[in-house]
């Protein structure tokens with residue numbers, strides 16, 4: 284078989300968190316297009332169900348929706364058990380659910396700080412560990428985390444210290460797990476997207492005036508599209524990336540190059 288056939292995910296099972304919409308919806312679609320059965324995991328179960336039906340219709344794969352708050356350990360463990368039972372196994376996952384709260388550091392409440400760290404970092408820890416435990420005991424697997432270019436640079440002009448710190452944590456968590464599990468068949472990588480046009484960026488009225496400023500700073504002069512993250516995630520999920528672990532792939536149109 285050629286390289287493109289080998290990149291396919293036929294027969295594999297996986298889940299994507301924060302997949303009801305945005306980046307997660309896009310990668311879940313790509314995984315299913317590549318031949319995998321996929322679980323759409325999200326807090327928002329109504330949208331997740333619609334997304335699952337849409338992807339199943341488009342790809343002909345088994346696509347299920349599972350409600351889960353990724354900050355709740357019990358729900359995360361239950362979610363992984365449900366995915367394994369419903370799909371018949373777990374070969375890969377994309378742990379992607381995240382939020383951003385913009386506030387000047389001296390005005391940010393501790394509750395706001397905790398909320399961001401809890402979803403973006405603690406939630407990734409819980410889902411990585413729950414999936415990793417299953418994979419370690421069942422022949423290995425591939426875990427992809429969503430970090431951000433905000434792990435590498437401090438975004439301006441908006442103040443978002445909790446987000447930046449949470450995403451830097453995701454990269455070091457990714458590398459730490461990759462080292463711990465390297466000889467046991469579980470690979471852990473992350474992606475660091477630049478500004479991407481999703482509901483997170485486009486639906487928040489306070490961010491709209493910022494987009495022009497970001498585009499003026501961007502070497503390509505535009506936001507990325509969620510679809511532009513699909514191919515790297517399919518690669519990381521599948522077997523052709525067998526020597527790729529502990530890596531952070533920056534997909535930002537060169538935003539962090541200067």
Ligand code: NAD
Nearest residue numbers: 301303305306326352353380381431476478479481482483
């Ligand atoms: P989005 O807001 O469009 O989608 C996020 C999804 O996560 C939503 O469906 C939401 O319901 C779900 N979610 C939120 N909290 C959850 C929880 N506790 N448990 C389960 N699901 C939860 O966001 P997006 O733009 O698609 O971003 C996805 C990821 O990509 C986030 O981690 C974000 O930080 C990261 N990212 C986004 C951008 C960007 O510019 N959009 C850039 C870099 C990184």
